[in-house]
Amino acid sequence: MTKLNLQLENQYSEALEHLPTVDSKELALMIAEAADDRKADNIVLLNVEKLSYVADYFVIVTGFSQPQLRAISTSIEDKIEEKFQRLPVRVEGKTDGNWILHDYGDVIAHIFLPEAREFYNLEAFWGGAEKIIYNSEYQSQNQN
Template structure:
C-alpha cells in the first residue's frame, strides 16, 4: 500500500464537498467555536484539503463542532494532527481527551470533548462520508486560505 495519494485535479468532482447549509465563520464566538477555528487555522498551515466545519451542537450531544479535513499522504495526515495539537496547546492550553489513529496515519481522530477533529486520507473520507452522515448539521464557511478549497 502506498503512503501517498494522488490529489484529484480541480476539474474532478468529489462527494466530500457537498454544499450544505452555510453560516459565516464570524458567527463563532463560543469557547468551542474558538477551538474549532484554531484547529482549522493550524490545519490550513499544513495545507489540509477540503476542510469542513460542522456545528453539530443542535443535532448531537457528542460535541459542539466537528472539524474534518483531508491529508494526501500518511505523513501529511500526521503533520496536520501534530500542528493542531501544538497550536491548541500553545494558544488555548488544551490537550485532547483522546487521540486515535496517529500510528496508522490514514485517519487521525482528536477528541477535545466539545470539538472532534477528523484528519483523513481521501479514500477513508469518501468511504465513511461523515459529511453526509451529519448532513443536517450547520456547515460553516471556510475561506480558501483556511483550506476550504483543494490543495494546489
C-alpha cells in the same frame, strides 16, 4: 455496561471537567487554521450542537499521505496547546491510520486520507448540521 466501560466513561467525564473553558467555535476555527497551516484540503466545520450530545463541532480535513496526516495532527496539537493550554482528551489513529481523530471534548477533529473521507462521508451522515467551509480567506475575514 461493563465495569471497564463505566470506568473509562467516568475517566473521560472527569478529564472533560478539568479542561480550560474555550468557546467551541473558536476552538474549531483554531483547529481548522492549524490544519490549513499544514496544507490540509477541503476543511469543513460542522456545527452538530443541536444534533449530537457528543460534541458541538466536528472539524473535517483531508491530507494526501500518512506523513501529511501526522503533520496536520501535530500542528493541531501544538497550536491548541499553545493558544488554549489544552491537550486532546483522546487521539486515535496517529500511528497507522488513514483517519486520525482528536477529541477535545466539545470539538472533534477528523483528519482523513481522501479514500477514508469519502468512505465514511461524515458530512452526509451529519447532513442536518450547519456547514462552514474554511479557507485562509474565511479566517482573515472573520478576524476583523
